[in-house]
Amino acid sequence: MGKATVLVTGGAGYVGSHAALALQEAGYPLVLLDNLTRGNHNLVRGVIDAPLIVGDIADRALTARLFKEYPIETVLHFAAFAYVGESVEDPGRYYRNNVAGTLALIESMAAAGVRHIVFSSTCATYGMPEVLPITEELPLCPINPYGRSKRMVEQILEDFGAAHGLGYVALRYFNAAGADPEGRLGELHHPETHLIPLVLQTALGQCESVRIFGEDYDTPDGTCIRDYVHVSDLAAAHVAALEYLRAGGASGAFNLGMGHGYSVREVIETCEAVTARPVRVVAAPRRPGDPPRLTADCGKAKRVLGWTPQFVELDTVVRHAWRFLAARQG
Ligand code: UDP
Numbered sequence: 001m002g003k004a005t006v007l008v009t010g011g012a013g014y015v016g017s018h019a020a021l022a023l024q025e026a027g028y029p030l031v032l033l034d035n036l037t038r039g040n041h042n043l044v045r046g047v048i049d050a051p052l053i054v055g056d057i058a059d060r061a062l063t064a065r066l067f068k069e070y071p072i073e074t075v076l077h078f079a080a081f082a083y084v085g086e087s088v089e090d091p092g093r094y095y096r097n098n099v100a101g102t103l104a105l106i107e108s109m110a111a112a113g114v115r116h117i118v119f120s121s122t123c124a125t126y127g128m129p130e131v132l133p134i135t136e137e138l139p140l141c142p143i144n145p146y147g148r149s150k151r152m153v154e155q156i157l158e159d160f161g162a163a164h165g166l167g168y169v170a171l172r173y174f175n176a177a178g179a180d181p182e183g184r185l186g187e188l189h190h191p192e193t194h195l196i197p198l199v200l201q202t203a204l205g206q207c208e209s210v211r212i213f214g215e216d217y218d219t220p221d222g223t224c225i226r227d228y229v230h231v232s233d234l235a236a237a238h239v240a241a242l243e244y245l246r247a248g249g250a251s252g253a254f255n256l257g258m259g260h261g262y263s264v265r266e267v268i269e270t271c272e273a274v275t276a277r278p279v280r281v282v283a284a285p286r287r288p289g290d291p292p293r294l295t296a297d298c299g300k301a302k303r304v305l306g307w308t309p310q311f312v313e314l315d316t317v318v319r320h321a322w323r324f325l326a327a328r329q330g
Helices: 014-025 060-069 084-089 091-112 145-164 195-203 231-246 264-275 299-305 314-327
Strands: 005-009 030-034 052-054 072-077 116-122 167-173 175-177 210-213 228-230 252-256 281-284
Touching: 005 014, 014 030, 014 072, 014 231, 030 060, 060 091, 072 091, 072 231, 084 091, 084 145, 091 116, 091 145, 116 145, 116 231, 145 167, 167 231, 175 231, 175 314, 195 210, 195 264, 195 314, 210 264, 228 231, 228 314, 231 252, 231 299, 252 299, 264 314
Parallel strands: 005 030, 005 072, 030 052, 072 116, 116 167, 167 252, 175 228, 210 281
Antiparallel strands: none
16 A cells, blocks of 8 residues: 555644654655644754644644645644643633644545544543553543543544544553654653653753652552653554554554553652652642553553554653753753
8 A cells, every 4th residue: 555645733742743753764755734832843853854834723724725735644633732730720722722623623634535533632531540450441531621622532533433434543642751762852841741851850950859749649659650651652553553544444542551650759760760860859739630540451552553562661761751851951
């Protein structure tokens, strides 16, 4: 089968850029679409050899033009806001961008006959699961507007699949972390809220200390446990999902995680070991809406997509993140 062009929305963002690189290496022609409110042109410049269209997924005239201009068969859809706290404070922004923006994109796809979409979903769609590790069969009970916006899009995809034959894969990421192992891409969020980059920035002296949000959880060391999946493994899963859809695979949702978790304290200790620098920590209250533990059962992605994570040690994830960050300090 020839390699048709892939449209990557949010292609200048963290996960989108890594997926674009994986697609490029697999030989797919690409077009990136990013409005650069959260994406960063400097991240992909010189790394991804594809046009970067600066525009919005909600701009139906723009996406219609792209679908006409390029032989696009598949959309990899990353463009979204992804801060839980912000979504609680400004839900309209999340429903407008993540839900209404995606609806405009999907309608434009349907009108142009674009058949496949791989959608960035999240473990936040599960809410506070009572059973671990999390399988795709567990009920979706998101507890914040961010998670609800992603679940709504999954429902829209299901309905468009039934009505218009749109094929979709929703990839429910656990905690995306790390950076391209060769240091070409990495994580550049503004503002940064994620644990690993914050700890590494503290090691670099850019932040004074790291707050530990809750030390009284029912976990071995009292801090929250998360499943930190390497961003390059996420990228590889997108290539696998795209090829699965193109081969006629049935639509569905898949968890993507490392398959085991690490506590906040373990993350901090690993960062101290990797950087060989001490990191000052301070105790802070629990962050509202944080479940004590989230770990993925990735059996379905392994069985159906043939995806296996390559980086299953926190140490490796942190080393790659550190390499990217430290190199940027000059
Ligand atoms: N966390 C923390 N201090 C921080 C940032 C995060 O203790 O400055 C904790 C947070 O409560 C969660 C874990 O680290 O248990 C991962 O949080 P992150 O924001 O990186 O990802 P999330 O789990 O919210 O997607």
